[in-house]
Amino acid sequence: MATREFPLIPQDVERVETRYRRIVTPIPVPESIPTLQELRQTEPRSMGGQPPVVWDNGQGSLIRDPYGNQWIDFSSGVLVTSVGHAHPRVISAMRDILTKHLYHAYCFPTDVRARLTARISSLLPSPLSRVFLLTTGSEACECAIKLAKTRGQRLGGAEKQVIVSFENGFHGRTMGSQLAGGSPALKAWIGGDHPDFVQVPFPDGFRCPDTSFSVFEESLKAQGVNPKSVAGVIGETYQGCNAKVMPAHYAQGLRRWCDENQAVLILDEVQAGFGRTGRMFGFEHMGVVPDVACFGKGISGGMPLSAVAGTDEIMELYGPGEMTSTHSANPVCAAAALANIDVIVEERLGEHAAALASVLLGSGQEMMQASNGHIGRADGEGLVMALQFVTPGTTQPDPDIAFDVVQKCVQAGVMLFAPVGVGGGAVKINPPLNIPEDVLREGLSVVGDVVAQRCA
Ligand SMILES: Cc1ncc(COP(=O)(O)O)c(C=O)c1O
Numbered sequence: 001m002a003t004r005e006f007p008l009i010p011q012d013v014e015r016v017e018t019r020y021r022r023i024v025t026p027i028p029v030p031e032s033i034p035t036l037q038e039l040r041q042t043e044p045r046s047m048g049g050q051p052p053v054v055w056d057n058g059q060g061s062l063i064r065d066p067y068g069n070q071w072i073d074f075s076s077g078v079l080v081t082s083v084g085h086a087h088p089r090v091i092s093a094m095r096d097i098l099t100k101h102l103y104h105a106y107c108f109p110t111d112v113r114a115r116l117t118a119r120i121s122s123l124l125p126s127p128l129s130r131v132f133l134l135t136t137g138s139e140a141c142e143c144a145i146k147l148a149k150t151r152g153q154r155l156g157g158a159e160k161q162v163i164v165s166f167e168n169g170f171h172g173r174t175m176g177s178q179l180a181g182g183s184p185a186l187k188a189w190i191g192g193d194h195p196d197f198v199q200v201p202f203p204d205g206f207r208c209p210d211t212s213f214s215v216f217e218e219s220l221k222a223q224g225v226n227p228k229s230v231a232g233v234i235g236e237t238y239q240g241c242n243a244k245v246m247p248a249h250y251a252q253g254l255r256r257w258c259d260e261n262q263a264v265l266i267l268d269e270v271q272a273g274f275g276r277t278g279r280m281f282g283f284e285h286m287g288v289v290p291d292v293a294c295f296g297k298g299i300s301g302g303m304p305l306s307a308v309a310g311t312d313e314i315m316e317l318y319g320p321g322e323m324t325s326t327h328s329a330n331p332v333c334a335a336a337a338l339a340n341i342d343v344i345v346e347e348r349l350g351e352h353a354a355a356l357a358s359v360l361l362g363s364g365q366e367m368m369q370a371s372n373g374h375i376g377r378a379d380g381e382g383l384v385m386a387l388q389f390v391t392p393g394t395t396q397p398d399p400d401i402a403f404d405v406v407q408k409c410v411q412a413g414v415m416l417f418a419p420v421g422v423g424g425g426a427v428k429i430n431p432p433l434n435i436p437e438d439v440l441r442e443g444l445s446v447v448g449d450v451v452a453q454r455c456a
Helices: 030-042 088-099 111-123 137-159 175-180 184-190 214-222 248-260 331-346 349-369 399-411 437-454
Strands: 057-059 062-064 070-073 130-134 162-166 197-200 230-236 264-268 292-295 306-310 375-381 384-389 426-429
Touching: 070 437, 088 331, 111 130, 111 306, 111 331, 130 137, 137 162, 137 175, 137 230, 137 264, 137 292, 137 306, 162 175, 175 184, 197 214, 214 248, 230 248, 248 264, 331 349, 349 375, 349 384, 349 437, 384 399, 399 426, 399 437, 426 437
Parallel strands: 162 197, 162 230, 230 264, 264 292
Antiparallel strands: 057 062, 062 070, 130 306, 292 306, 375 384, 384 426
């Protein structure tokens, strides 16, 4: 999570001119300061955490400002533009529906909604059969949590209401999704006691070295949680803050535990879904199928659309009109999502991400070796990686180095979003899934140089 503002003072930086990167002005660009200041004056401070670059247009793995600068995009926005910026098939699908003059349809049936739910459903393993379309990842997680609680009540009454999630997890910023998130600060802002939201350690092998499933059971016991009171367990396939996929043995233990205790297993695939980890769905790494899966970000090629997929039993809990949303499957967004999914499948972007995974993670491991202990861990899967900056020899986050690394990379023509994760110590690298290998390598060499200099 970004907790600092980047200064709005233009800095003279080295001129960069390669095939993919171009930095020809001070950063931030002096002419951009009025726009940046206007945002700071008219928006809440919370919106001001990203590097001070005015985005103007993008193409594939490149992003540009209006002042002649161009970056290799290692952010994908925030893991959204998986098929790259402005993919021609996504543009054409949106243009088609716009020229039909269908911009909105509420929950009235549309052909594009039918095709999208059928397409997503056809990709999902059994018993995930039904798909409910929403707008944001937070909404999808909120909806999944509510479904689990409703089912819990029907099976076990008022006693079966607990939602278990993971420390350092993130499921969004609506009330329920934020309560399920694993940052105590985010829960504290909401205030009050929430004994129905309980966290256990995530088996990342770094801050929680013991990855055996017994840690889950012991942690619930230590917190006095009766397994029969659990309505659902929600976890990210990989934690956004550390890019570590839940180990298969742990996930399988969790699947069994949820079955034994009639708890809904919810996997939050908002980041991991649709090819990011080298498989269509992140849970394919684990050998389990959840009861409910939440999707967002890379599902739609950049347009706001998310989805909750679930079993018949869970998705049929509410009657007609009882689970809806004004912008469910907005036709323009749905058309973009259909085209985006076609691109991911037909251009085999999951396979491409898997093929480049060793380049990305290999480079992260090299940066770690060269970091004099300042990178405590480099984890990743497919085309997502997190570098954990720490005080050497500890797992204590070092947000200052992480911040400097992001700032210097942006000044050198590689776009990264602000540090995330525990104490703001993690730098994430997650380019579009169709990034060409030479572009990936050029960007990684820039990050490697910045890390080596900052950690010397
Ligand atoms: C794993 C995960 N779940 C949920 C969300 C929330 O998604 P949104 O910002 O679209 O509400 C995010 C956003 O970063 C996420 O990474």
